Amino acid sequence: MTDEFVRIDKVTRRFTQPTPWTEHVMARFGVEPPARTVHAVTNVSLGIKRGEALGLVGESGCGKSTLGRILCGIIPPSEGHVSIGGEAVTQGAAKATRRVQMVFQNPFASLNPRMPIGAAIGEGPLAHGLVSRAELVPYIRSWLERVGLPADVAERYPHQFSGGQRQRVAIARALAMQPDVLVCDEPVASLDVSIQAQILNLFLTLREELDLTLLFISHDLGVVRHICDRVAVMYLGRIVEEAETASLYDNPAHPYTRALLDSIPRLEADGIEAQFKAIAGELPSPLRPPPGCAFHERCPLAFDLCHSEVPLLKTIDRSDQHRAACHALC
Amino acid sequence: MSEPLLSVSGLKTNFDTRHGLLRAVDDVSFSLDRGEILGLVGESGSGKSVTGFSLLGLIEAPGRIAGGSIRFDGQELVGASIDILRSIRGRRIAMIFQDPAMTLNPVLTIRQQMKLAYDAHQSRNTGDFTARALEVLSKVGIPDPAARIDAYPHQFSGGMRQRVAIAIALMHRPDIIIADEPTTALDVSIQAQILAEMRGLAQETGTALIWISHDLATIAALANRIAVMYAGRIVEQGTTAALIRAPRHPYTQGLLNSRPDRFPPKAKLPQIRGAMPSLSNLPQGCAFAPRCQFASDLCRSAIPPWSGTLHDGFACYHPLERTP
Numbered sequence: 001m002t003d004e005f006v007r008i009d010k011v012t013r014r015f016t017q018p019t020p021w022t023e024h025v026m027a028r029f030g031v032e033p034p035a036r037t038v039h040a041v042t043n044v045s046l047g048i049k050r051g052e053a054l055g056l057v058g059e060s061g062c063g064k065s066t067l068g069r070i071l072c073g074i075i076p077p078s079e080g081h082v083s084i085g086g087e088a089v090t091q092g093a094a095k096a097t098r099r100v101q102m103v104f105q106n107p108f109a110s111l112n113p114r115m116p117i118g119a120a121i122g123e124g125p126l127a128h129g130l131v132s133r134a135e136l137v138p139y140i141r142s143w144l145e146r147v148g149l150p151a152d153v154a155e156r157y158p159h160q161f162s163g164g165q166r167q168r169v170a171i172a173r174a175l176a177m178q179p180d181v182l183v184c185d186e187p188v189a190s191l192d193v194s195i196q197a198q199i200l201n202l203f204l205t206l207r208e209e210l211d212l213t214l215l216f217i218s219h220d221l222g223v224v225r226h227i228c229d230r231v232a233v234m235y236l237g238r239i240v241e242e243a244e245t246a247s248l249y250d251n252p253a254h255p256y257t258r259a260l261l262d263s264i265p266r267l268e269a270d271g272i273e274a275q276f277k278a279i280a281g282e283l284p285s286p287l288r289p290p291p292g293c294a295f296h297e298r299c300p301l302a303f304d305l306c307h308s309e310v311p312l313l314k315t316i317d318r319s320d321q322h323r324a325a326c327h328a329l330c
Numbered sequence: 331m332s333e334p335l336l337s338v339s340g341l342k343t344n345f346d347t348r349h350g351l352l353r354a355v356d357d358v359s360f361s362l363d364r365g366e367i368l369g370l371v372g373e374s375g376s377g378k379s380v381t382g383f384s385l386l387g388l389i390e391a392p393g394r395i396a397g398g399s400i401r402f403d404g405q406e407l408v409g410a411s412i413d414i415l416r417s418i419r420g421r422r423i424a425m426i427f428q429d430p431a432m433t434l435n436p437v438l439t440i441r442q443q444m445k446l447a448y449d450a451h452q453s454r455n456t457g458d459f460t461a462r463a464l465e466v467l468s469k470v471g472i473p474d475p476a477a478r479i480d481a482y483p484h485q486f487s488g489g490m491r492q493r494v495a496i497a498i499a500l501m502h503r504p505d506i507i508i509a510d511e512p513t514t515a516l517d518v519s520i521q522a523q524i525l526a527e528m529r530g531l532a533q534e535t536g537t538a539l540i541w542i543s544h545d546l547a548t549i550a551a552l553a554n555r556i557a558v559m560y561a562g563r564i565v566e567q568g569t570t571a572a573l574i575r576a577p578r579h580p581y582t583q584g585l586l587n588s589r590p591d592r593f594p595p596k597a598k599l600p601q602i603r604g605a606m607p608s609l610s611n612l613p614q615g616c617a618f619a620p621r622c623q624f625a626s627d628l629c630r631s632a633i634p635p636w637s638g639t640l641h642d643g644f645a646c647y648h649p650l651e652r653t654p
Contacts, residue, residue: 194585197601204598267546282487
C-alpha cells in the first residue's frame, strides 16, 4: 500500500547471549549447548496510516514490546527496516527519535524522581530546538493543561503525583516533542480501573485534537478494541492475524485470536456475566520456538502441515484487509 | 439457618503510622457459607488485602486489629492465641498470594516445600504424604506430577507456579481459601485456565473461596456474591447477578462503567473523576463523596449507614434506583 506512513518491513530481532567457554568445551565432547538466542520478533511487516491507531495485542513474551522499541529506534532490528514517512528510523539518530515518542507502562519508573516534571517535559523540546528558552515555561504549561493537569504543577516532583497523574505527565512529555508517531506500551496496565478509564478518555481526546498516529501495545483486548482502528495479534514473535478492529473482534479467523477472545471474562452491556473458555497449554519458549506454526501445540485445528511449515500471512477478506497466518484457513 | 462458616462483623484494622492512625479496614462485615465464593473487589488502597490478612491474624505492628469479631466455625479469631491461629492457618484457612515467584522458596524442590506444609500440621489426613501431594498437584492441572514434584520453582512457568501454590493450599483440605489477586500476574490465557480450575475445585471439594481482585470482570465470572470495598469500607454487597445488573452504589456503577467492554468503540467512558483519597487524609462523611456526582451536604458530613441485610445492601444516602 502506498498510503502507509509508518512502514515496518520484514523486521526480525534476535537477542543472543555470548557463549561461555565451558560450552565450547562441552561441544567438543558432543554435549549439545543450551539455546542462547531468543527469537523475540520474527519477520514482522506492518503498516500504519497517518492518523491511524494500530493495536498490538499478545501475551507476555510474544515480542510486542520489542517491536514497539524497534519502531522507536531504542533497539535496532537484526534484520529488516523501519521507516516513518519514507525516512528510515535508525538507532540514536536525533531526527528519528524526535519523530517517534514512547509512553511506557510504569510511570513510577519512567520519570526521573529528582527532576521536576516541568523540566522533564521541557528537556527534549529544548534540546531539539522545538522551543526557545524564553517560550519554554508557557510551552510546558500548555502541555500540562492539554493532558488535564493544572498548569502550575510544573515545579513539582513525580512523587507528589498519583499514578494516573504521573501517566499524564509521561504522555505530556512524549507529546511535547511533537512526534509524528506515538508508541504506547501498556499505558494503562499499571493503573487502577477508575484511573484507566480517565487515561483512555484522554487518549481518545488527544487523538481527535492532534491527529495522532498511534501504535498501542496492550494485553487487554477490551482496551485495544476501544482505542484502535486496526489490530494486529502477535504470537511468539510473529503476527498471526491483522484486521480492522470490528472485523477482528466480530470474525476472528486465527484459532489463537478466537481462543484469546474466548478466554477473557467480560462484563457485557446487559450486565450478565459472560462465560469464558480457557486455552489449553502455555506459550512455548522463544528460546526454542517449535517448528512449523508456533501455535500448533495448543491448536484444536492443527494437522500435519502445521507441524512442519510456518504459515504465511494471507489476505482472507480483501474488503477490510483482514490477514491471517493459518494453514487451516486457506 | 445454621451458623455460617465464617462471619465477620464490625472488623477494624488500624495502622499506627507517623502520618496518624490509618483505618485500613473500617467496620467491615460479611459472612461466608461452605462452598461459597465471595469476591472482594476494590482498587489499590481499598483495604481488600488487609481484610484478607486480618482473617488469618497476619497483621504485624504497627498494624493491629482494633475491633470487631471474626467467627470461624464457632470459634472467635480476634484475640485468639497464637496456637489457635497456627492450628487454623494453612490447615483450615489457606491463602494464595499474587506473585507465586515470591511465595515459593527458590532453593527448595516442590516436594520439600509441600512436605514442610504437610508436616506443619498434625495432619487430619490419613495416607502418606507423597500420595496426597501427587493427588493435589494433579488436581490443579500439573501434567505428570510424579516427574515434576522434584523440580525447583524456577523450572516452572508463572502459571504452573501459581498452580503449585494452589496445590499447597489445598493439601490439608481447607474449609476456606483466601486468594489475594492470584491471577493478576498471569497472562490472560493462563488466567482463564486458573479461574476455570478454581471454580471446579470449589464445587468438587466444597472449599469456600474469598477471591480478592481489582478486576470486576474476573470476579463476576467466578463469585456467587460480591463485596465492593472503597477506602477501607464495604460500600456495596450482593449476589453477582444483582450487583452487576443493577448496582445501587454510585462507586460500583462507576467501576462497571470504567471498563470499555460495555460501550461502543471510541465512545467516551463515563469516568469517575479524581482519585481515591489517601487513608491518612480521608474526607469527612462518605469517602467517595468528593468523586461522586450525587454527593450532597449530608454525604460530606456523615458516613452513610449500611442499608439492607448483611448479605445484600449498600452504604449510600443517594443510591441508584433499582431498575425492575
